[in-house]
Amino acid sequence: MTAARETTLQALDPLGALAGRPLTVVGAGAAVVVALSLSAAGSRDVSSPLLAVAALAVLAGAGAMLSVLSAAKRAPFTRQGALVVVAGGLLAHILNVAALWERNTLVRDDWGPAALGMLLLCLCPYRPPAEIARLSVGAAAVLALVTLLQQPFFVTSLPLVAYVVIAVVPVLALGLGGAAFAHRVLGRLAAWRERAVRSSAAHAATLQEGIVRSVQQGRVSILNRDVVPFFASITERSELTAEDQRRASEIADAIRSVMVAETERTWLDELLVPVPAGTEQTVWPRVVDDPARLVDAMDFDQRAAVRALVGALTFRGGLDPHAVRALVAGRAGTAEVTMRIAGRTDLEPALAPYVAVMRAVFAELTLTTDPDLTLRFTYDVD
């Protein structure tokens, strides 16, 4: 089964994260704008213009990194990514402090803490709340240290602890604010999920009787053709002939071949090329190549995400599901599915939300459009 997904909004509410992404870009941009404005306002304090420019460049780099990594097609946003962004923000602050060395008389005019706080806040849809809180506290500790180093240059008679608090407040406030946002929304999500699982299980149970009937009808309609008349004829005659025995083997073989065909079809075959109940057909178009039946190892969310994607292809894209080809290959505990849709690269934009959901539930996913629309994704198998 697939490893547990991280408790991030991006993983558990992929469409929310997808829609919120422009705010992330705006936030990253805002961090840079704040830095530029405060730099311009305090330019006469600068002792090294080169370092000041470098600080702004590093911050811009960290903001750009945040914008790029938060793109839906790069999901999931990893812990390493978050560390790089925060480290970039810290480095920018340190360079800025160096640029103002000996002339930074008022900590509250520094842009570093505010910019870093914005970056931490923008991480909230992508990383677990506890991790954002830890990163905020860690970043605040570094800021405190850097502030202590500047002590000799402070002019006002404030106690040293006040300088430290002033420096760390933006980072702690915005970082912990982001963590609180993610924590609260994830809590709502978990509560809803619990209710939804219960009510949809109850709903499925109400459907069970009907499903059992339709399955029975399908099976019985086959039996009624051959088996029932055959058994009736034998019990009526109370006698077995060699012809009866030949016929028994023949019917058994026919039933077996239908059973073989059925058991060799996976749920993905059934999804792409549904077969009406009660059919005696034993040959269907093979659109899924999965000799080891690895699609059975997908978990519920993964199967639901694939089902939603196929639904979008057929209903929204007007696609004939026969046009989809799926190849499933396994190696070392991982299965890789390759779904290819010939000549329909125009579908890509409409699929974006579904692909975002798939990225949240599958380990690796790539989407290429040259020349066919090809989706590759992997998941763990037992």
Added chain:
Amino acid sequence: MSLGLPGHLAPRAVSAGIAAASHAIAAVCLGATLVVGGAQQAVAENRAIWPAILVVVALGVLLAFVARRRTVFRVVAYLALGGALVYLFASIVLVQVPVVTSSGGWLFAMLKVALIMVGAVGSRVPGIVLPAVAGWVIGEGTTAAAALTLGRPVALDVAPALALLLVVVVGIGTAMRRPVARRDQPAIHRAAMDERVAALRAGIEVRATALLHDTVLNDLAAIAADVPGPLRPELRRQVQADLEAIVGQDWNEAGVADGAPAASGVWEASRISQAVEDVQGAGLTVEVSGDLESVAALDRAADDALGLAVRQLLVNVQKHSGVDRAEVVVYGGGTMVSVMVIDVGRGFDESAVDRDRFGLRTSVRSRIESVGGRVQVWSAPGRGTSVLVQVPDGTLAGATTAPPETAGRAR
């Protein structure tokens, strides 16, 4: 199921999230004010800064009050009483702390931000933006009033303005993007529901296939293997009983459905005991041992699955092992009931079994997996066969059916 918030809940969840973030920011600001105020009091013992610290504590209590439940009344109370407290705070600090000379001091900025971060009411944009705007106006207004009263200059602060801008941008931004986020959410939840139904159907199909195997295919095999002549009464009875079970009976009552309560409760009434009796009637000697009463804990689906699986295993012994004796050992423990079916016959290589032989695959393995159990086979040509069948007992709620959220689908 974790494929995202449904459209009707998302705005409320986001608004609650914005409120939680606001309150966290406000708490940090108040905490910072306490620390800095305390530090200043510590270095200036002859000044009375501590009343201002008490004011901040009172504001903290108000914040806890509004964070506990977001109602219009509580938000208005926070802003009104908070405004009065900020005025008091500013009046004390402007007199007692010499470095603070105008309404634009850092300490004031912290309290202004705490007022702006009052949190959202409801899930619409005005409910998110208006309380923050009110907080900003009240914060700047009360500090300016305190400064004017004391004849000090009034100065607007940058940090509270930025805090307000943040709330406004986030509130409007999330609302604007909401339709984009939620347009496809219903399709995704529908797919999840379809998947649940498909999983349910697949499980029922497995049990239907197993039922057909146990009845029709076994009967056809018995007819093909019999000697021509008058129909043996046992075979006739068997064929008629099976026809009745397949065609004449509602499968909802034939153990094809999930979750029916246990029909037995004691060994003699259990399906596994019936299976042993049936096969003994057909000429196989079966020795039963172990903790027979542990089957009492099984619910009906598990009892049926176990009974039919054991019947098929015993039929396999009779058909394929070359011996006329088998041993069935039953034991409970933990949350599972385990049954071991053992023979000392000729054994087999499971991987070499033809793909159209369904006995072990469908009647045993798929059927047991469909109720959340597992099957292990130990066999080799010439060394006999042991099959361990384990099913969850009824002590775990719902454990007899593998929950579709976690289980790979058995086929």
